[in-house]
Amino acid sequence: MNEIWRPSAQRIAAANLTRFVACVNARRNLALRDYAALYAWSIEQPQQFWGELAHFADVHADWGEGPVIEHPERMPGARFFPAARLNFADNLLRFRDDQPAVTFTNERGMEQRLTYRQLSEEVARLAAGLKAEGVGPGDRVAGYLPNLPHALIAMLATASLGGIWSSCSPDFGVQGVLDRFGQIAPKVLFTADGYFYSGKTLDSLAPIGEVARQLPGLRRIVVIAYLSQSPRLEQLGPAHAYATHWAAFGQRGAPLHFTPLPFDHPLYILFSSGTTGAPKCIVHGAGGTLLQHQKEHLLHVDLKRSDQMFYFTTCGWMMWNWLASALATGATLVLYDGNPFHPDPGVLWRMAERQRVTIFGTSAKYLSALEKHGYTPARHVDIGALRCILSTGSPLLPESFDFVYRDIKPDVHLASISGGTDIVSCFALGCPILPVYRGELQCRGLGLRVQIYDDAGNPVRGQRGELVCTAPFPSMPVGFWNDPDGRRYRAAYFERFAGAWHHGDYAELTEHDGIIIHGRSDTVLNPGGVRIGTAEIYSAVERLAEVIESVAVAQDWRGDVRVVLFVRLRAGVELDEALKRRIRAEIRTRTTPRHVPAKIIAVADIPRTRSGKLTELAVREVIHGRPVKNIDALANPQALEHFRNLPELSG
Numbered sequence: 269m270n271e272i273w274r275p276s277a278q279r280i281a282a283a284n285l286t287r288f289v290a291c292v293n294a295r296r297n298l299a300l301r302d303y304a305a306l307y308a309w310s311i312e313q314p315q316q317f318w319g320e321l322a323h324f325a326d327v328h329a330d331w332g333e334g335p336v337i338e339h340p341e342r343m344p345g346a347r348f349f350p351a352a353r354l355n356f357a358d359n360l361l362r363f364r365d366d367q368p369a370v371t372f373t374n375e376r377g378m379e380q381r382l383t384y385r386q387l388s389e390e391v392a393r394l395a396a397g398l399k400a401e402g403v404g405p406g407d408r409v410a411g412y413l414p415n416l417p418h419a420l421i422a423m424l425a426t427a428s429l430g431g432i433w434s435s436c437s438p439d440f441g442v443q444g445v446l447d448r449f450g451q452i453a454p455k456v457l458f459t460a461d462g463y464f465y466s467g468k469t470l471d472s473l474a475p476i477g478e479v480a481r482q483l484p485g486l487r488r489i490v491v492i493a494y495l496s497q498s499p500r501l502e503q504l505g506p507a508h509a510y511a512t513h514w515a516a517f518g519q520r521g522a523p524l525h526f527t528p529l530p531f532d533h534p535l536y537i538l539f540s541s542g543t544t545g546a547p548k549c550i551v552h553g554a555g556g557t558l559l560q561h562q563k564e565h566l567l568h569v570d571l572k573r574s575d576q577m578f579y580f581t582t583c584g585w586m587m588w589n590w591l592a593s594a595l596a597t598g599a600t601l602v603l604y605d606g607n608p609f610h611p612d613p614g615v616l617w618r619m620a621e622r623q624r625v626t627i628f629g630t631s632a633k634y635l636s637a638l639e640k641h642g643y644t645p646a647r648h649v650d651i652g653a654l655r656c657i658l659s660t661g662s663p664l665l666p667e668s669f670d671f672v673y674r675d676i677k678p679d680v681h682l683a684s685i686s687g688g689t690d691i692v693s694c695f696a697l698g699c700p701i702l703p704v705y706r707g708e709l710q711c712r713g714l715g716l717r718v719q720i721y722d723d724a725g726n727p728v729r730g731q732r733g734e735l736v737c738t739a740p741f742p743s744m745p746v747g748f749w750n751d752p753d754g755r756r757y758r759a760a761y762f763e764r765f766a767g768a769w770h771h772g773d774y775a776e777l778t779e780h781d782g783i784i785i786h787g788r789s790d791t792v793l794n795p796g797g798v799r800i801g802t803a804e805i806y807s808a809v810e811r812l813a814e815v816i817e818s819v820a821v822a823q824d825w826r827g828d829v830r831v832v833l834f835v836r837l838r839a840g841v842e843l844d845e846a847l848k849r850r851i852r853a854e855i856r857t858r859t860t861p862r863h864v865p866a867k868i869i870a871v872a873d874i875p876r877t878r879s880g881k882l883t884e885l886a887v888r889e890v891i892h893g894r895p896v897k898n899i900d901a902l903a904n905p906q907a908l909e910h911f912r913n914l915p916e917l918s919g
Contacts, residue, residue: 272669273682273704283700285567292320303699303711304781311717314340314739318348318559318715325562325596328362329354329555330528337740343767344758346740348531349555355526356535356554357391357428360595364388367573368600370417373619375606376464382417384598387424388524394425395525397518401456401488405430405529408537410454412438412445412476413583414463415605418492418514420592422458427535427554430527434537437582438463438472439878444900445479448539451549452749453485458514460492461499466607469495477504486510490517531555534746538586538689541877541901548760549749552692556742560693561593563714569627569656569683570700571597578602579629579658580616585879586689587629587660608634613643617651624653631661631880632684633817635668640816640838644675656681658698661881663785663803666707667811684709686773686785690761693743695735695771696783707807708782716741720777725765728777732786732801735773736765744769774801791884793822793831800863802884805833808858809851814841819874820865821888823917832917833865834887836874843870869916873907887911 280286289300292309296316300306310317315336322329332351339346363369363384370387372380382390403409409426413419413435423433436448438460449457457480462471473491480486489511491499501508535554539547565571577599581587594601602623608616608630620628628651645651657672657680664684672682683698686709695718696709704710712718717739719727748757764770774792776784786792786801793800805820816836822829835851837843848868856864875886878901886896890911899905 270706271703272673272706273680275681275701275703280701283570284572285570285699285701288324288567291324295320295323303702307712307714307781310714311739314715318742321563321715322349322559325559325566327354327559327562328359329531340740343738343740343769344744344754344762348559348740348742350531352531352555353528354531354555354558355428355430355528356558357424358526359558360424360593361388361391361524362596363598367598369595370420370601370603371576371623372417372603372605374464374604375467375610375615380417387421390421391424391428392522392524393518393520394421395428395518396522397490398425398429398431398456403429403431403455405527406534407431408452408454409433409456410449410452410458411435411583412440412457412459412472412479413492414438414460414494415582415588415603416460416492416494417603418458418460419583419588420595420601422490423592428524428526430529430533432534432537432551434539435583435588436539437584437878438470439465439582439903440584441900442475442478445475446482447898447900448547448549449479449483451546452537453483455485456488456490457483457486458490458492460494462495464495464606466610471495471503473499473503474505477507480504480507488512490514529554532746536589536692537749538589538692540689541879541881541883546898547901548756550689551746551749552743553746556744557589557692558593558596560691560741560743561590562596564590564694564697565594565597567714568694568697568699569658570681571599571627573598575599575626576602576623576653577627577629578604578620578623578625580604580608580631580634581629582879586692589692591629609637609641613638613641614645614648617645617649620651620654621649625651626653627656627658628654629658629660632659632664632668633662633880633882635659635671636665636810636817639668639671639675640813646675646677651677654680656683656698656700658683658685660685660687660694661879663787664707665803665807665810667807669704669706686783688771690745690771691741691743695737696785705778705780705782708778708780708784710782712781712783718783720775721765721768725768730776730779732774732776732799734764734789735771735775735783735785736768737771738768774799788884791821791888793820793829795822795829795831795862800831804859805831805855805863805865808855808863809833809835812850812854814838814847815851817874817882819882819884819887821884821891823867823891825866830866831863832867832869832891834869834871834874834911836872837870843868867916869914871907871910873904873910875902875904875907877901878903891917
């Protein structure tokens, strides 16, 4: 892979990471000189590294007298800072001044701004209301919410009391919400009266009323006025009897208190996508989440108090939780709610210009779609303040690296990052003092002993294999909800390779010590016994202007499997034999003959999860006539119909 960007000497000198290295060298009498040396020390001396990180980040905690890591040999089973007591919300609300904490806008142009002082006051008010409802350590509070500042306030109020926060976006149907919240039995539920998307006004009160009817133990519904100034609580049906308007909930002027709790006290319950069964309820601890996010924000993103940080996300994607933690640095969070292409592809970039966004986070699919739309931010908006673009959700194709540096900004740190809901953070991500290589994630995360294993469990470099982590790290889940003996938790991550976290990514460690993600392991294609990552096919075929997006799956065929490629084409484009030949030629030229699909079929739409990821597994199940176990996990389940009973697949 070719080097495509290199940070200036001035940028390196000013980086938080450079300051961290100097701090570690002075305190530990070391001579670490580059990222490679820092990374090696961080995994060889994890107790020193995590202790130094906590000091550098000025984490508010009573650390006690215990070790940094108890039972470091256990995987799983290690505990970080077992003697410590802290509160997550205390660390995110350490600033109480008049700098903006949150700015919000939506596709209709609504705007809201909260300073750190105002944010703290609102959190105190809501915490008083939650406490009056009996919420305390371990109680669950849920949000069925658009990406509003209210979601941050409710989460922080919950965390201040030691409650556990869980949220999903309001585009989930009744069953999708029950599949999630029904497992965790929240005591209080926050909802807006509705939301806006693609110019439409959509109601939330009727579905949440139906959800509430099936949530035993729910004591209060708090309704946010978003569509109207005064929502009619009667629309909740019988549940309106225990519903309250947001403005009337809690106690204005209440003091803000923080309950000190163990380092691994549960903070969040996040849900797996649920496309192959009931969603897993993944429990994350407060201290591990905080410390891991502080590491990523301060050292890998180079986040500073002067920054305006945006990430396009919903409250149902872990990137919302990741973004929220940036409050601990005192930066300004920029929130957006709505369709990122409504009314046109420039809506997020005009917002970035107005807000002087310095860090712009999005998904790989968004960048690819932006290029397909022909929108070039460099020609339309002033994004001079922008210094970093973050991308996740799926592998960022090499061509998207070209697009960013050609059509967005030539001097920008482009960081493709990869991790997941399972760790509420990243295994591989960016580094502000390293060059960017086309198609690569720059580095493995500090303190994470990430390796690539072959099928026999041997570490390899320069060849594809399974991404694993072979030592404990703070943001490993506390466990799964309703899994008292930890059996399901261990089965999910630790049964494939003894003593290692198996993440399910098909990846490669490069000569630059970067990472290339070739797709998910469970969607790797295996024609003739040769393993093929789907990302390689997408990288080739989506270069063609006629193709908007594609999905490749393996079809069982005559005792083996064959590769089938489905393509969604631009309006007016026909998948004729000439275009099929061009697609095959492009794939063959840029990959290998093994990657060339046996069948290419045009479809009108491709199913995706609610966080925007194409779901290859659902397509694979449908073409084999097998049921998709959790339709409610899909944003567009109707798209599955395009894949049923296709005559092209029978010959």
